[in-house]
Amino acid sequence: MIWNRLYLIYGIVVVLLLGAGAYRGWSFTSVNEVKNVPKSIRDNPGSYRAIYAGYHHYTGGK
């Protein structure tokens, strides 16, 4: 019985989190957040150092 109560509480928490996630637009994508990006980026996009630049790319095929 205690297991069922614990599971019910756990399940309600999961469902509430899901509801909150659905409303707030959660996803599993990992993004890097950078604060205070200067407005000059608009005029000089090359001055921004992208975190993922130079990341290993897939270059294959079969």
Add this chain to the structure above:
Amino acid sequence: MSPAAPPQVQSLTCPNCGASLTVRSMGRAITIVCGHCHSILDAKDPQLRILQRFDAATAAEPPAIPLGSRGKWRGADYEVIGFQVRSMEADGIPYSWREYLLFNPYKGFRYFTEYNGHWNDCSVATALPEAQGISVKYLGKTYKHFQTYTATTTFVLGEFPWRVTVDDAVAVTDYVAPPYLLSSEMSGSETTWTLGEYINGADIWNAFGLPGAAPTPLGVYENQPSRMRASASQIWFVFAGLATAVFVIFTLSQLFSGREEVFREAYSFSPSSTEASFVTPEFELKGRTSSVEVQTDADVTNRWIYLNYALIDEDTGQAYDFGREVSYYTGVDSDGGWQEGSQRDRVVLPSIPPGHYYLRIEPESDASLGIIGYNVTVTRDVPVLGLYLAAIAALLLPALLVSWRVYNFEQMRWAESDHPLVSTGGGE
């Protein structure tokens, strides 16, 4: 109905060794075993005729509940008057268990059995079970056949309301419906049915005021109730309710998600260009904080393009950096046609606040691949299917775990039976 006679205790003398014998169930005892020399005596004979002698030291099989112990059990006072050890053999391995005979002058006899710390409270069945295949039905409950074996008495002490001798052998068949156990004992043409109920040793220790603690049970006994079994069926009921709630949230999100396209533009990239990075025109994300999908469709047949994206809030300077590769390869080899990758990539960014945004895009590719055209589409408030799948998985996991433990428990129970399940594992 006249009241039953009060309990009588009579002292006699063993005709073999002269030790005094205390008889507690006068008039009911058929056999008395001398606690000193272990002579088995005929209690119905005024001279206490010796029926059998067996060579054993009481210390070799000390009863965990001493003879003469008294306690209140199921609302009546009982006294332990007899003790016997019985054994059976399975696959060449002997197994022994202990039986304690209890007596109350008004209620009669019952006995406790103990094996590896597992206890049963047993009494003679009040009705004849009906056979149903290899199971039996008793008082509306079906008992599954567990095992059939020959039980041999190896040690006796105290007094018994039946003729008991060491090396007595009877054919026993056990049927189980946890926490109950129904046993038939067949000796010659006589069959006796006994109903047992699994009990905690601690309850016996409390009822009879025994010193110390009851032995810890080892393994799983044939009629031991599974603590998880009731939980398992109810947990799936709860799971069904919670899964329905997940489905309702999913349906609502499908119905009410904005899926608002806020930006779409076509670009082309020349890998030989000196400065690849650029920014898009500004677009607005309205409404509440929500997911934002960035979709890239690129003309990359047997080519690839990698895009360093930064979604930048014009007002706050907050940037969300991410990289996406779009590649698609196709061809024909000895196995036939093949293809890998896709010309479309989608990514959903989590919890982006409303505001005025633009994308900084920095494409990369191999200079030999030529100019690559691609489209970028930004859509806000997109449902994320992965969230619902994760929620279902999170709900499913504990339910599966409980069910697995119940199954494992049953495996261990039936491993000791004539009908073992496939394999054995750990218990609860």
